[in-house]
Amino acid sequence: MPDRRASDDRDGLRQKAQAARRRQDARGMSLEKAFCRAFARAAEGLWDLAVLAREPKSILYDQEMAVRALSNCDLILLLDGPDGQPGFAGFDRTLVAGLIEIQTLGLVSAMRPEERVFTATDAAMTAPLLDDALTRFAGYAAALDEEPAAEFRFGAMLESARSAGNLLNASAYRGFTAALDLAGGRRHGRVVLLLPVPEHDDAADEPAGTSRGRPHEALMLGLPAQLDVVLARVTLPLSQVRDFQPGDVLSLPRGALGTAELVAGPRHRISRGRLGQVDGHRAFRLSDALGGQPQAAEPAPDTPTAVADAPARAAPPPAPRALPETLPDLPPLTFDEIGPGK
Incomplete structure (x- = not known):
């Protein structure tokens, strides 16, 4: 029979080795560079896709600035976070097209992306890269004694920045942006990550067994529907x-x-x-x-x-009446x- 104690020891050694590797990677690295490295390593590990992340920026946003940052993205994603706090991510259209191609065709082309409305399926195709990058980013941040991406995962697609604005429930968000070049520059675009800044208070913990319900349920139910x-x-x-003409009437x-x-x-x-x-x-x-x-x-x-x-024999339209x-x-x-x- 296999030795369970030996298996547990191997798992413990593997976790220690991974933690040591993260500390080594994070040595001498800023949080902005960690953000870039997280996406590059995630793409390489998932699909052997070469990704060059450059021009990283870290900005502290208020809610209005956060909505403006997301309004420049073609695909906006809701991230499930700890304690019901949502995060947000945004991708340019060219990046989404490249991620779909690498997962369906096994390569990234230089074709112009199709101008169309994104669907939930398109959003789900970004989830593997996003979740893997968030996990790596959290590991790098932990080595730097910070936790900006801990426990955040892909949640759902949002239709617009206005919808995202209705879900903002933190007073401040830490934003990370970078330009990603896929497959040697065949496709390139920006990725945006917005994570709520924790607000420390002295509120008592919830009683044991208290159910928090579904993530963001109350927020989503409160969204306006036209x-x-x-x-x-x-x-x-x-x-x-x-x-x-103005004043024309249709029957x-x-x-x-x-x-x-x-x-x-x-x-x-x-x-x-x-x-x-x-x-x-x-x-x-x-x-x-x-x-x-x-x-x-x-x-x-x-x-x-x-x-x-x-057809030429079609009856002429009726003369417009005054409104x-x-x-x-x-x-x-x-x-x-x-x-x-x-």
Whole structure:
């Protein structure tokens, strides 16, 4: 049978050797250089990818400065941190493209990255490098008697810097930035890391067994959500759209108020229903839920379909009417009359 004591001794020796190696690496190294080395070593260890990290900077940000720093990033990530404190990371588009290529194609190309909206899958492709670099950075920092990256890990993708701003709950953030050159400069861009500065207080510890819940649950539930009501979708020839003038009126289908849709963002339908008013306020009565399914291949509510080559025999568009000074009131919705199951 294998000697468990010998195995434990080997594990202990391995941990001591790793700690000694980190101290050796950190000797004579600043925290900024440690940040660069963490990403270079992580890429080399994961994919044998040569990464040159340069121009490191370490800046203390307040919340407004932190949002501005993230607004310059194409992909913004939420980091799960200790005690529910979130951190943030940002990547340029070119870096994300290179990380996707090395994991799917096994190489990094010099092609121009595609201009598109990033998805959660794109964000997840950055997780191996980010988590490995954070682990190494924490080790280097510990050797320098600092703990700027301890326990931070990839969490989720954020849609915008504004969304990140709603999650900022520390008074100050320590920011690290560096320029990364992938595969000899085939792709290059900046990476940004924002970590909350710990606030020391004398608050008592939570009782044993107290559950903290999911990371950032309260913060995420408090994010604003924009919902819009779409009355109808109209397809128009491009020639008519080009002739639009202020005051022009578009005709909507009859009964549009009763077949309205509640949407989140440009392409996710939530429910159908009826638009009206109650006590002088706009109101929307739900009829059936759509489960947030994306729309089929239809134009977005605010995007007319462009028909560049409209047939010559097409009927000319109706002459625009003057816009009335006051819009008609919406029909009332008597919610009190709606019984169960209706």
